[in-house]
Each structure stands twice: as C-alpha cells, then as structure tokens.
Amino acid sequence: MSLPWARSGALCASLAVATLWLAACGGMPAAVPASSVQGGNEGSSVAPTEPTATETLLAQGQDAQAAGEYGAARALFERALRIEPNNASVWLALGELELDSGHPGQARAMAQKALSLAGSDGAVESSARALLSAAQD
C-alpha cells in the first residue's frame, strides 16, 4: 500500500501521535511524554511558540513518510531519538514508520518501548496500544 494512512489501525495511531506533538507545539510541553524526565530538550527559556528540535524533526519526518520517502523519514526520526531517547512520541513515530514500510515486528517492538515510557500518560498509552493492535495482523 502506498499511502501510509490507508490502513485503519495505522490511521488511528497516526492521529494520536500527531495530536500529541501538535499539542506540544501549542504550548503544552507537558503533553510531550517523558521529555521532561530526561532533560534532553527541556529549554524552559525557549518561547513556547517555537517548535523544539525534536518537534521539527518529527514534523519533517512525517512529511517525508507521507511522501513515501521512508529512508529519509527514518533518518529524521532517529535524529530526534538521539536528542530525546526517552520521548515516547518519537518511538511511536518510528513504530508508525515501521508499520507503513512493512515491518510489523519492529512496529510492535517500538510500540512496546513507547508503552514502557508512557508512565501515567494515558494519551501515549492509548496511542501505543492502537499501534500495537494495528501491527498485530
């Protein structure tokens, strides 16, 4: 399938991921799970309207993914991961990409990883579970 959003399970999880980081762009950094735990990118003095490095890379990666450029998307997500290795949203984005590019096993592992970082964050948990079930079949 060429369109990444054509799969219903993937769609559900994609939306969840997108919502998560869009919410962060909108000035609710608390909605970006786990980023505050690890201090990679928590620039408190950065104006909230400016997207962080991780958000920028995630957005660019998702654009690339939508254009079918999976290799480029992977490189961008991995860059984001190096900046915030404990950010569940990045793991979810990578999991989405794995699912779209035909690696459901990897997608499941990434979803599990996101789940392990979710803590009490319900939004992350439900996105991860959606990805997990989309990658089951």
Added chain:
Amino acid sequence: MANRSRRPSHKHSRLVARRRIRIWGAYSAAVLAVAAIAYAGFLAWSVGNAFEGRRWDLPAQVYAAPLELYAGRVLSQQALVTELARLGYREDPRLPRPGTYRVRFERMEISTRGFDYADEHEPARLIALEFERGRIRALRDATGAALPIVRLDPLLIGSLFPSHGEDRLIVGPDETPKLLTDALIAVEDRRFEQHHGVDLRAVARALWVDVSSGEIRQGASTLTQQLVRSYFLSNERSWWRKLREAFMAIALEMRYDKADLLQAYVNEVYLGQDGGRAVHGFGLASQYYFGKPLTELDLPELALLVAEVRGPTYYDPYRHPERARGRRDLVLDEMADAGLVEPDQAKAAEAQPLGVGTTPHGAMQSAFLDLVRRQLRHDYAAEDLERDGLKVFSTLDPELQSVAEQALADGVSNPNEAGADLEGAVIVTSPQTGEVRAVVGGRRAHYDGFNRALDARRQVGSLIKPAVYLAALESGRYSLASVVEDAPIDVRLENGDTWSPHNFDDEAHGPVPLVRALAESLNMATVRVGLDVGLEPIADVLGQLGLERRPQPYPSMLLGALTLTPLEVAQIYNTLANGGFRVPLRAVRSVVGADGMLLKRYPLELEQAADPAAVYALDQALIQVMERGTGRRVRAALPAELTAAGKTGTSDDLRDSWFAGFTSEHLVVAWLGADDNRPIGLTGATGAGKVWAAAINAMDSSSYAPPEPTSLATISIDYAHGAPVSARCPNAVELPVPESTHPPRAIGCGGASGIGAKIRGWFEDGQR
C-alpha cells in the same frame, strides 16, 4: 662486437659465416627492437594503469557523528569551543569565511562549513548562539530568525586504509588552492607548463653537477617524474631507473593534460608518516598536520606542506621543527621570487610559528575504527572499503571518546600489583539506540595494537549476577523483597567433585532480601537462587540480553566463571539499560558512495528481550548496588543528585576489575587487567569503578529514572533482612514488587502486619 674476433681459416666458410652473422645480427636486432618496443609499451601501459588506478584507489573515509545544535541542548560555551577547535574552526572576529567563529560574552557566532549528508544538504551559513547556565538558550540565523536545529560538519576521524599502509584523502581541483599548485611549480618544477615530462635543461644542469662530483646527487625531476617515482615506490638511485622514469613521465604527458597530472600529484605525493600509516596527498596532510581542510590553510601552513615534499622524515615539524621551519621559509622566499606573494607577505608568514600543535591529528580512535571495519565487513569486501572512496558515517562522539580515553589513562596510573603493565578498555554506548559512542582499546589509545575492548576475553566475575537475578524475577517465583538464605552450600558437580563457594568477605549473612544479595554481590545466596531457578534458564536470559555465544551451563557460571569481551558485556548491559529492549550495538549509521549516493543505512533494530517489569525491578536493584552495595564507593564520586545503576565484577585473585553501569543517556563498561592475566590487586570498585565514575562525571548525564510499570507496586522493607517496615525507618529501602503478590503493609520499624504476606522469611526477620 664478439664476432669480430672470429678468425675463419677458409674463404668460403668465411663468407657463409659472415652471412650467417649478418642474418643473426639482423635477427637479434629485430628481436631487440621488438623487445624494446614491447618494453616501452609495457612501461607506458603500466604507468597509465597506475595513473588510472590511483584515481580510484580511495580508502573509505570515516566521520564521527556530527554535533547537533538546538535551543535547550545541554552544551556549555566552552564545550562548543572545544568541539570547534577539534573541527579546525578558527576564532576570527571578522568571520571571513566558513570555518571561523567569534565569541562575545554569552554569545557566539559561527560561520559553518556546511556538509552534504546522506539525507540532506546542510548549508554553510552564519549562525548565532546564546548560552545560559551550560545550555544553548537560543539559536538564530543571520537575520535573527530562530533556527530549530543545525548540524555542524562531521569530524573526519580516519580512513579504512589498506594493509599496505597508504592513506589519502582525495581532493578535487575545486578543493585545491591555486596558491598551492603555483607554489609547487615554483619550488619543484619551474618549467612544468613548458616541458614534456622531462626538463632537459634541468637534466643538463644536474648532469654537470653529477659528473663533476662523480655521483648522482642533483635532483632534476619534474613533477611528472616525481609522480611516476611515487607510483612505483623505488628509492634506488641508478641511471637505469632514471631513464625508465623519464620515459614513463613522457608517456604520461602524451596521454594526459597538465591539469590532470598536477591534480594527481597533489593527491599522490608522500607527506608524512603516522605509525604504520603513510600520509599521502595534500588533502590528508592538511588534516594530519593542521586538522582542517586544505581550502582553509593560510600562507605559512601551505608553505610548510610544500616544504614537506622534500622529505617528511627529514623535515618532520614535530621532531625537527627548526629544519622544517628553515625549509618552509625557503619555500616562502621562492614563492615571493616567483611573484606568487608580495615579499612583505612572505616575511610576515616567516614570522609565524609552524602551527602544527604538539601532536599530529593522526588516525585517532583506532580502536573505534576497528569496530567500524568489523561492522562493515558483513556487507563489504575489504577492497571496496579500501578503494571505492566510500564515506562512512559512524556513531562516534569525539567528546565522549576523549573523556573515555582520559578516564582510562588516569585509571591505569593507579598504584596496583601489575605496576606499569596494567591495561584496560572502555566502551560507551547510547542505550536506547545501541550506538557505540566511544571505544578505548588500551592505555595507549592511539596505538593500533591489541584492541582489548573487542578482543580481550576475560573472566567477568559478579558482572554476570544480574542475569541470574533477572531469570529469578522473570520466573515469577521471586521479587526483590523475597528473602533468600546466604549460607554455606555444597554443590555436587558432574565429575563428582564438590564445589563450596564463599563470599568475598568469607562471611555468611543469613536470610537477606534478594535486593541485598545482588547489591552486596553475595556469592552463596546467588548460587542458591541460581540453582533454584536453573542454569538453562539463566543461559537463556544471557542469550536474550544479547550474548551470542551460549555459555556452558556449569554451576560456576553463576559466579561469573566465564570469559567475555568488554564489547559482549556492553551488549548485555545495554539491554538492561534500555529497559529490557535489545538493540544490536552499532558503530555505523550509513555508508555513502563516492558519488554522494546513499548505499546503505544501518537502522535501529529493536526487540523486546525480557519482561519490562522484571527488568525495571532488576534495574532498581542495580541502583541499590550503587546506593548501598559494592558500588557505594563508586557512587560517592558522583554528584549527589545523579541516580545511576551499575555492577562491579572481580575475578579470582583480583585478576580482572570490571564495572558496568548506566545513567539515562550513557552506558559505560570499564575493564582493567594485565595482558598476561597476573593479579592486579584491584576489585571492580577500586579499579574499573574509578574509571567508570571519572568517565560519567565528565559527561552530561542525567539520572536513570524510567517510569514504574503499572503492574508493580512500591513497598518498603528492611534492607538488612527483608522485614516489611515503614518507609521512614532508618534502614528501609523502597522496592517495586509485582502487584499480584499482594505485598504486606508495614507498621513501624520492627515488624509486619503480616496480612497477605507470602514470604515466610518476613515473619522470622520481624522477630529478630
């Protein structure tokens, strides 16, 4: 001629003989001519071959991971200046060109070089950074607009040069300053543009000198002849060789134009020696002596490289600085004579120091490059790596590499029984991505010898214990609060012998909670737990964690009587540091062809290798190793607020000292020992532990604090004997245990309410 001496006695026979001689003579002349032509053809062919071949004989270049700059990043201004210096950026308040920067109080501006990465082009541009308390506060472009993220150009760390030792970094005409080629012509071969490979006037002059002095001395070689000589690596001084060289030079000049020959010369000439690595060409020489690209060299630097053409050993700027300086100044004078620079420019350049620093920018990180080579060996033949001009983007962090090297250098200077022979190894990884950030293979970090980080198989001792306890936790029959007996035990072995393990302090500690058994590395308790869980499940756990060789399931395995390399230990602990998710360790991110096209990406591969809740609990016990157990002294060297997890390992008779531990961002494995396996008199904590702490302290690392899985509940018990107690009690330790075990509630510090308690030991301990 030999036939003149023949004296035939008869007229007829003389005629026949003459004819025969004539025929024979003509025949051999023809053969000689054919042979000469064939030989000439062969020479022309082989020199052409060498010329064409060398164009493509490019060792793969290996780059470090680039530095990513973004607002919010933990990076001090001083650290950035260090990174820029490593990249050969120069402070210049005018910012005249890429590769320069300026500092004004808390603000820095950098004219970046730009770089073609496999995924996208990073443009050269002007960026401005503001710093605040050790972080980048803001990152902007020249117009003042915020930039989300900027990648600097990556540090070239070395190349996978072939076994014959010739290393080079090919530069194209656009990367070769005209001043350099002009200077080469002015100094080495003034009539380069006019001659046809051989400069007859120079030869005549040289002949005169040679004849009058009776030996071959004066060099009259054109650049083309020098090029030929370099191809065939001969230092023999004979007329025959000179003739052959001259002929080949003419053959080359007939086939190729001057610009091609000059460029080949720029990339071919021998300019330095770095251990077993011969530095060829100006591109690599510029990196080797100055740590920056050829295009950024100033006049005195360029002149020094031209000076080295005459003999990099004799004019070695490190060993013979005064000679090198004399030759450089001579080059500068000749450049002024030829009108390439103004005389006062030359004079000003002669006043400059050599500028090569105290040590060359050699093929550093050779231990890391070893790992790169091994990873690539799965996908590439050695010839491809040595000839195809590949660009390899590695995971190395130059800062962490230098931190690890320093930590080991300080660590091996500890007083110890092995004395000066103490060796060691350090590996640093990023647990979540499995990227190897630094490898130190021995105390002489830049020496290409035995790579202990990859090849030293040493007894791991207690480093193995987390696998025993993880198997116990995964079995569902144990939690961290389970009380186990630390009492003497006799194990009947297959061969009929009896094995009676002892504790390090030779004492038995009685009933102890699992967390204490691991934290204090109690041998007798560990053997009891291990035998109860079973040796096969423990070997399975080691495999899941990433050990590729299955250990023999002998009871002695439980106390670490097996040998692993530091790299294997790093793989196992990386899985523990990544919450039970296994990622194969990687040293390479991607490989790009000579044409800039992406050839191969090595993506992150993740696999859930163990129950995340069990690994979470195990990691909490590894934190207790640091807080209360054998890692206490190591932990004391860290900042009070930094939570880290780790484990000591000490082999029999103190032959091996290990420490493996992690924070949120870094896993560091350190080993100390002697190559001949002599005792070194250091435990895991007093030897490798110090190296580990020194390394962690020099990194920007944050606490290991993953969120607790929802299937676990936190209880508090008495650390010494495991009785449930209130969290406020003096010796209480808080632990995660499975919710399903209905953990007991504690009242006060003396005992337990007992309701729902599943473990008998708690009651017994409460009555003590």
